[in-house]
Amino acid sequence: MEVKEEESSGTPLELFLKIGLDERTARNTIANNKVTNNLTAVIHEAGVTEGCNRTIGNLLYTVATKYPANAVIHRPTLLGYIVSTKIKTPAQLEAAFSFLSSTASESFELKEFEEACGVGVDVSEEDIEQAVNEVFKQNKGSILELRYRINVGDLFGHVRKRLPWADPRIVKKLIDAKLYELLGERTAADNEKPSKQKKEKPAKVEDKKVADENPVQPAEDLNPFLIFPNPEENFKVHTEVFFSNRPVLRCCNTKEVLDKHLKRTSGKVYTRFPPEPNGYLHIGHAKAMFVSFGLAKERGGCCYLRYDDTNPEAEKKEYIDHIEEIVEWMGWKPFKITYTSDYFQELYELAVELIRRGHAYVDHQTPEEIKEYREKKMDSPWRDRPISESLELFEEMRRGMIEEGKATLRMKQDMQSDNGNMYDLIAYRIKFTPHPHSGDKWCIYPSYDYAHCIVDSLEDITHSLCTLEFETRRASYYWLLDVLDLYQPYVWEYSRLNVTNTVMSKRKLNFLVTNKHVDGWDDPRLMTLAGLKRRGVTSTAINAFVRGIGITRSDCSTIRLERLEYHIREELNRTAPRTMVVMQPLKVVISNLESGLVMDLDAKKWPDASTEDSSAFYKVPFSRVVYIEQSDFRMKDSKDYYGLAPGKSVLLRYAFPIKCTEVVLADDNKSIVEIRAEYDPSKKTKPKGVIHWVAEPSREVDPLSIEVRLFDKLFNSENPAELEDWLADVNPQSRVVISGAYAVPSLRDAAAGDRFQFERLGYFVVDKDSTPERLVFNRTVTLRDNYSKSGK
Template sequence: MTSESKPAHFLQNLIREDLTEGRVSQIATRFPPEPNGYLHIGHAKSICLNFGLAQEFGGTCNLRFDDTNPAKEEEEYVDAIKRDVSWLGFEWNGEAKYSSDNFDQLYEWALHLIKQGKAYVCDLSAEEARHYRGTLKEPGKNSPFRDRSVEENLALFEKMRNGEMEEGQCSLRAKIDMAAPNINLRDPIIYRIKKMAHHQTGDKWCIYPSYDFTHGQCDAIEGISHSICTLEFEDHKPLYDWLIEHLPVPSRPRQYEFARLHLNYTVVSKRKLKQLVDGGHVDGWDDPRMPTLSGMRRRGFTPASIRNFCEMIGVTRSDSVVDVGMLEYSIRDDLDKNAPRAMCVLAPLKVTLKNYPEGQEEILAAPGHPVRDDLPARELPFGRTLYIEKEDFREEANKKYKRLVLGKKVRLRNAYVIFAEEVVKDDAGEIVEVICSVDFDSLGKDPADGVKPKGVIHWVSADNNVDCEVRLYDRLFNDAAPDAGGKDFLDYVNPDNLQALKGCKAEIGLGKAEPEQGYQFERNGYFCRDSQYGSTETPVFNRTIGLRDSWAKEQNK
């Protein structure tokens, strides 16, 4: 079913109704990441949704960094987020925006709340504030500082602003209702002291607004019509609306919530992803095993495959777990249709064609893709010595084995039929070379004697190839729910998530492979050239995904 024929999801219907009823005249959405980590596959759903809705309804989508906590934010994350959004194929409206651009206005609005008797400076410690807050079953109780006068609160807030108070000494709280059933309305903190430089504003501020106080007001400043959030923000919506109602904001955004992406065999908590990085379980945020967009990009996932995946899983308000196999299917489907073909031998075994003239080489032609004519044909050097996969030869085999067997024939892909005549072994009895003969009349057709070979195997020239390293990446976790319940997710890291193979031999054209360009290594899977590791002489290729879902096969055993 195409996206055009799919039934509209609830957010499309809500926006269409808002336009029809005249509640809004122009759609404006935003993607508001906190720059405290790299974006992951869960963020991709939000990116595709917010930018996609803006495109569908002829509106705009802002990229805004909700940068209210300088203790955890870095310029590195800002740059990475911009790269990821662009890589996915989306263009934000105008320049990237920052909540910190509005710190002066937010400060003025905090003063407005104080003057209206809707905010106060509270001296309770964090532990004391938690005690006063109450529980889900019991109401909170008022802070002893709740009834300070407007003048006293203004004076204390100015001292906070001027750095005359220490961190944790006090905070500014909204005065709402300590008995509210929704705990988020029990006099939430809207400003706290943090004597730390900010990556955008430097040392200008030593107090910073809370995320809840910042988020909705920045939406209003930017003229956002629809604030699209995940369901965990549903309980924060009453506070979002209370602040919009009690401040002189220039517009009135509407907040709607949808179910976030839960993917099995995956962890997307930023805290836990940071544990993986800091603990050395992976090599960084962009490690190809990570569910970050930068990691998936290095792994060889394509923007189209991720966008298609987000389209496949749909948008609802019901939490559910999506099978990671759907994501793997999406990338496999996209690469099957679009990735150029190539050959690479992962475990080389030498083959000598005894009847092929020494010193002679010919160039054979192979299609760039079995269907797409726009991908150029490849030139394959062919000579007396070749490499095939070790697993593609046996001295003896049953009828089910469709590869090279001593005394049998096999076709070399896009080349000749060869006949295995003898083997050469080392002192340990290991086969190090297979002596074959080549059927010169077999190029492009069945052998002249009418005997059809049992199978087709891939190969590369032994004299004209690219020496490379191939990294076989697998799922990072071997448990479908590695962080469920009381589990320690680190206990479920898959010990076989990476196998690095050195001394692999690739066809000569792969020496010019561009970083992140995907290929189907025929019979071996889908791979891309790594953008970080490997010299020009020894490139590294990462396995993106296998040709088939081997995990599903394992589960069905």
């Protein structure tokens, strides 16, 4: 391994290489300032600045990246056990983390700690071999059946249960050896993917619309909220704020502050859902709602709906009304609806106090200058102005005596920090814009970075939950609450939800709406919740989708659209009544049926319902003239085609078999005018093909004519937001309108929002554009389920 001298001498890189990290890991670590600071501190605490073996070094790296923040006081003790090799395996280290994170006091019994971590427990290779033999004996049948397709991780887990302190490398070596002993060399068949057993097809394939195998863990089996601590645990260190010129700030509540908080809240969980009212909510907000409202509901607590209305220029009453409506539609009931603007007076008074304590100053730099100075880590020329002067100028800002853009209030944080969110963030700016909620009372408005954490504290939030892009703002969040001596909520970040083939940025969504690329915020092609609702997606399907994803910190949460569609089908297959619609009608005249005769046939709304349940059926008229899909007829037949063709029979669903006897062509001998057929009222004919249809009840009454809108993915690419010309990726076939579709008469009374399964075609909902004269249906999702097949 070669390292340039100028890079290694006296740098963190040299330290990381000395403890046995490979060069790639060491360099990747240096790219992360937080981990670099943590690992450097751990190496010094452990006293191994001159180096150690790789096993110890890897354990030290794990401490630097995963050590529980609330147990920092105990870290030197743990490092002593690692360096002395009393703790020498990842399993022991994980046990130590668990023990120390649950230790509230400054001291603990070393004997209990050692017992919990397996210190002094020696597991010989003979012990491991015996455990492996026992596991193989118990699972021999499965191993012989699956061979090398067996889940080795499961075998490893069984051994781990027997010997938790066994060396994992030896366990893996012995399991591999035992597999070879039992099975011999791998064969070509061992490398093939196992084929799924085909299940017996039902008599009528149309009744089966959902995949036999469900790749998604049922939502009711998950409890994603177990990861969150209880309010009474909120005395632990939340996070560490690293300063360039003073000791690390370990942020936590004092016992006195926490006791007062618990008294005010009666120990309940308090969360908040804080949308900014500058646009419509999208499916990413559905996850945010599920996390915050869901945690409060699961713990018997309270969740605020709080409008983050600190930017009056971008906010509208329309958006405020929409948010309240959509939160209710999603099934959540706020404990209380509040606005950040409700706290403008308290926020202003705390800003004055911040100046008095020497932690804020009035600045006159332009936005461009602020950006340049931050990039160069340079202090503002006004950073050290007298406190009295900043107080006077801030009062002038409040009274409207300073022009917009000529002054801001900035927090005096740490311009030399490795965290850019500590570069003297703006707390207040001047905007001579009336506020949609507070009117024209204020001309200075707080920033998100200043207001958010303070309002969390004022509302006694126990769990401040947000997405991972806010993680670097933790330092600023806790720094501000610390310098103002305010109660500190527990902050936890989770991965944001992104879905393929769409854009989630409010800026891009606003551009699409404003520039008429879509038909408003509720266009069914958008992943806005209003768009999904209009498309016929239910809130319960969305919540099941979000619950199935879970709440993790894994920042790779781009989910395939097919996974959402899976949950939509799962629900609609159970709840949407069936009916028949023909999209592209082709006329069929049944010549051996009496003209004018109409028969009412029973058609099933619910395929699995009892035949004794009259509500499970609806009446479908059958007459001499019926319409079928153009795609269900071919002039030339083939073995793999089950539709109608000259001289061939098909079964009209719920009715009779018909046989094509003649094809009437137009004058050009190309286009088909109508098909003539004969039907078999005895039903002795048993054709393979089954097609849907719509009848013409009589010569005077046409079938119910409807408009059908077929919606598809809005963008062709999975990640259009990453494209330079993302608008060019819009799918031109994302919306196709069919104006001449025919439906059965029973749909005549359908109302906006009613959902149906059009047999063989998909799931549809009645659109709000419908009129008494003409019904409009939006396709919610197709019948075909790609997700359950791919499992992705």
